[in-house]
Amino acid sequence: MTHNETIRTITEATRNAPGVKALFLSGSYGNGMADAYSDIDFVIVTEDGATDSIAALWKEAVGKTGNIVLWWDRTTVPVLINAITADWTRTDLIILKPEQMRAHAQDTLKPLFDHDGIYSTLPQTTLPPIPNPARFLYQVEEFIRVLGLLHLAAGREEYINGVLGVFHLRNKLVELLIAETNAPNRGGVLHLNRLITDEQKALMIGLPPALPDRDSMISTHLAYAAAYLPRARQRAKVLGIDWPEQFEAATWQKLKETIGVERPYDIS
The missing domain is CATH 1.20.120 (Four Helix Bundle (Hemerythrin (Met), subunit A))
Incomplete structure (x- = not known):
């Protein structure tokens, strides 16, 4: 399955799921810098955030793209799920509530579906990195x-x-x-x-x-x-x-x- 097919399959599997507000591409696919070796980063916006039911929904959606050989469910970050399928397609998911999207900007995301128009409320560009x-x-x-x-x-x-x-x-x-x-x-x-x-x-x-x-x-x-x-x-x-x-x-x-x-x- 190509990356575009993977994106379409996951999009359709989650588009009408209860409680799901929006799905975006982030990372390299979100900012237009992806290449043949990029993983596929997603941001899903849900009413209740990173619940077990959303994790189960995501596992079912990724499973439609191929046999899952690695599944890390919120192990390192409480809102992050990492998966690798048998053809070594890598997908990462961040699960956020609508109010948590304020840290994102339009130039880092590509909407796949956006039922509530969240994308239009985000700043257009990302602020440059601030030294710490x-x-x-x-x-x-x-x-x-x-x-x-x-x-x-x-x-x-x-x-x-x-x-x-x-x-x-x-x-x-x-x-x-x-x-x-x-x-x-x-x-x-x-x-x-x-x-x-x-x-x-x-x-x-x-x-x-x-x-x-x-x-x-x-x-x-x-x-x-x-x-x-x-x-x-x-x-x-x-x-x-x-x-x-x-x-x-x-x-x-x-x-x-x-x-x-x-x-x-x-x-x-």
């Missing part, structure tokens, strides 16, 4: 904390854990690069190519791979520190955030004492 200074500071401190654990991994010869540490540093660097571009249509985590610049991609590609041995573990941590920390300092200035100088300095001092490494960038 507290979250950014947490990201920086978490990067420094994971970096500081390098001395522990080296001392215990936990080189596999060292590789996992690099994974965490890499995620923090990616989040920083996305924040720098302030991309308006972020989409899911599988859309990195459209969220960062060519210069940022070259930076990521040029970083060394993490290997489970002492020298590689140390050099890779330092490479990520050199890539992340100067950029994060610059963004902290833009956001008016006080840099955690004492924490970073204490971390580099500990790494120098234990494994003999220096800060790999100049802060002057």
